Amino acid sequence: MNLFNSTSLQMLEKGMAGAQLEQRAISQNIANVDTPNYKAKRAQFRHALDNASHRLEAERTMPQHIEFGKANGQAYVSVDKSTDYNHNGNNVDIDKEMSNLAKNQILYNALADRISSKYGSLKTAVKGGR
Template sequence: MKLFSGTINQLERGLSYSAIKQKVIADNVANVDTPGYKSKDVNFKTVLQDEMKMTSSKSQSSDPRHFALDLAEGSVKIQKRNFSYRENGNGVDMDREMANLATNQIYHDALIERISGKFGSLNTVIRGGQ
């Protein structure tokens, strides 16, 4: 018998993706003045498509409509953007990075709020509605 629904697992995977995205953005910001550095990005759409291709060939879930997404850091493809904004070859656009950082923060906060609600509901059930 499963104690937790699949929702908590999906929220956990979303938090893993958000953490990886945060690391990539932090690397980009840290290298804003590094000559020749090309910015990196994690694209969820690309990750999802790659995972769907892999799972379609080796589907071993309880239901054929389920996708087993593994968002461990080694499985996520971090893409380099091959363009430069400065004469030294640096490809970091700080405005874009700050916008990505804000977007990722909102996404992360929404996931945290949702998972907190799930655990709050479980806590209420455990205490018998009190």
């Protein structure tokens, strides 16, 4: 049994990686708010987390067994080309980006707090409850 490789820790780590990707996309959008013809970027990672969390993992003990349970969804950054908010072809809405930034920061902090709590529980168990 590997204490540091549990499914919940893996999901928390994937969530933090996705939030980091989102942070990068939002930062680029804010930095380019006045750049002509710049199109807003969006991180797409929640689908990967949903796919991974709703799938069962199975261990194959024989090669004849059917393999299932591997989530293949990957996080990626997409470009929104469907809208134009400004006269210069830019579609970055600074108010929306600041709102997304705040939401993403709350998500990241919650995930970091949860990971810290998990490792704190392991630390308490290793110390024998002291």
